[in-house]
Amino acid sequence: MLNTFEKAYFAALQALQRKDYSKAADYFKQAAPHFKDNKEFNLLHETTGLLLAVKEQLAAVDVDDDKIKIEETFSNG
Amino acid sequence: MSQVEALKSLESLLENFLERAVKLKQNQLQNLGGINRLDDIARQMDIRDDFTEEIGNWFAEHNPWLKENRFKPAEENRIQVILEQIGKKMSGSDLGSPAENKIRTEIDRWDRTIKESRKLVLKRGPETPRPYSPTKPAETTKPAEPVAASIARFDHTFQHLGAMFADLAVSRAHLLSVLDDSLKKAETQKNKEALILSALIIYYLKLDRYKISPYIRRLKEAEKSFGGSGKDA
Numbered sequence: 178m179l180n181t182f183e184k185a186y187f188a189a190l191q192a193l194q195r196k197d198y199s200k201a202a203d204y205f206k207q208a209a210p211h212f213k214d215n216k217e218f219n220l221l222h223e224t225t226g227l228l229l230a231v232k233e234q235l236a237a238v239d240v241d242d243d244k245i246k247i248e249e250t251f252s253n254g
Numbered sequence: 255m256s257q258v259e260a261l262k263s264l265e266s267l268l269e270n271f272l273e274r275a276v277k278l279k280q281n282q283l284q285n286l287g288g289i290n291r292l293d294d295i296a297r298q299m300d301i302r303d304d305f306t307e308e309i310g311n312w313f314a315e316h317n318p319w320l321k322e323n324r325f326k327p328a329e330e331n332r333i334q335v336i337l338e339q340i341g342k343k344m345s346g347s348d349l350g351s352p353a354e355n356k357i358r359t360e361i362d363r364w365d366r367t368i369k370e371s372r373k374l375v376l377k378r379g380p381e382t383p384r385p386y387s388p389t390k391p392a393e394t395t396k397p398a399e400p401v402a403a404s405i406a407r408f409d410h411t412f413q414h415l416g417a418m419f420a421d422l423a424v425s426r427a428h429l430l431s432v433l434d435d436s437l438k439k440a441e442t443q444k445n446k447e448a449l450i451l452s453a454l455i456i457y458y459l460k461l462d463r464y465k466i467s468p469y470i471r472r473l474k475e476a477e478k479s480f481g482g483s484g485k486d487a
Contacts, residue, residue, distance in 0.1 A: 179293045179332070180406050187286050193276045194283070196269070211410065214446075221275060228268040235261045 182211030186218065193225065198232070201225050285325055288316050289332050296340050306353040309340065313360045320367055327420050328413040330368045337361045415451050429455060433469060440476040449476055 179187075189204035205222040212218035255263075276283070292312055299305045319325065325333065341361050344354055422435045433455045439448035452473055460466050 179290060180409075182406070183410075184290060184293075187283075187290055190276060190279065190283055191287075193272055196273075198272075211406065221272070224268055224272055224275075228265065228272065231261055231265045231268065235258070235265060238258050238261065 180211070182208045186212060189221070189225075193221070198225055198229055202229055281324065282326075285319070285329050288312075288319065289329060289336070292316075292333065292336050292340075296336050296343070299340065299343050306351070306357060309357050309360075310353065313357070313364075320364060325368075326417055328416045331413070331416065334365060334368060337364055411447060411450065414447050415454070418447060418451055429459065430464075433459070437469065437472045437476060441472070441479075444479055446480060449473070449480065452476070 185204045185208035189201045189208060192198070192201035192204060202222075202225050205218075205225060208218070209222065292309075295305060295308045295312060302308070341358065344358065418436075419432065422432045422439075423429075426432050426435070433452060436448050436452045436455065439445045440452055452469070456466050456469050456473060459469075
């Protein structure tokens with residue numbers, strides 16, 4: 178029988194296939210205790226985490242840009 | 255390059271990497287999907303009335319895969335274990351419907367086909383005149399970790415050993431060559447599983463009265479790099 182960690186790793190890979198990176202990161206986290214010595218697992222886990230961090234950073238930059246535009250509109254308007 | 259451009263470039267790079275990595279595992283993912291579904295069916299047998307239909311559908315969908323011989327040894331092991339569980343649960347029930355009998359026949363056929371495909375692999379190697387007979391592992395009294403976790407970890411390692419052996423043996427004509435490759439992997443890559451596989455092969459060869467002392471010396475040397483004393487190898 179497959180254990181819960183293996184099922185979580187499989188679900189993480191399926192989420193990566195769907196490009197659902199947030200879900201993939203959740204499943205990687207669940208599977209991590211069982212695969213901590215697996216280099217391939219760690220690479221995919223870390224890369225997904227890094228990608229999410231980049232996306233978060235990008236979203237923050239976008240929000241900052243919007244704020245500046247609004248402020249400029251008010252100051253000139 | 256602005257900060258946003260740099261971040262977008264990195265985002266694209268990482269997405270591409272993950273996409274390609276998953277694509278490389280496409281076949282394995284499909285196989286795992288099939289095994290995972292079979293596992294789910296086996297787990298829900300007790301609470302679902304339509305399990306015969308579910309299993310029947312699984313066989314219908316995956317029979318071509320068996321003919322294609324696309325499963326790795328470790329995956330075949332998984333399927334055999336799950337099918338065995340399904341068979342046991344079915345024999346526990348009093349029902350003997352035609353659908354159940356058909357499933358029993360399919361389970362037997364899968365079991366037979368998997369065993370036959372392994373026999374073919376063994377026939378290629380002239381170095382294995384006697385079939386391997388597993389011995390009961392020694393019991394440990396070390397209470398350092400929960401029993402279930404230690405069993406799961408060993409099971410995981412065991413699956414890896416099977417896959418590693420299959421990879422190493424594919425281009426070799428003699429078990430001693432596989433042992434040599436496995437020891438090199440343990441020595442140069444500090445690969446613990448290769449070390450365990452080497453020890454297993456050495457013990458197997460010892461029982462077959464091969465001269466193993468040079469390999470034991472190498473095993474002891476390799477073991478030192480893992481923090482072991484190298485005395486008990």
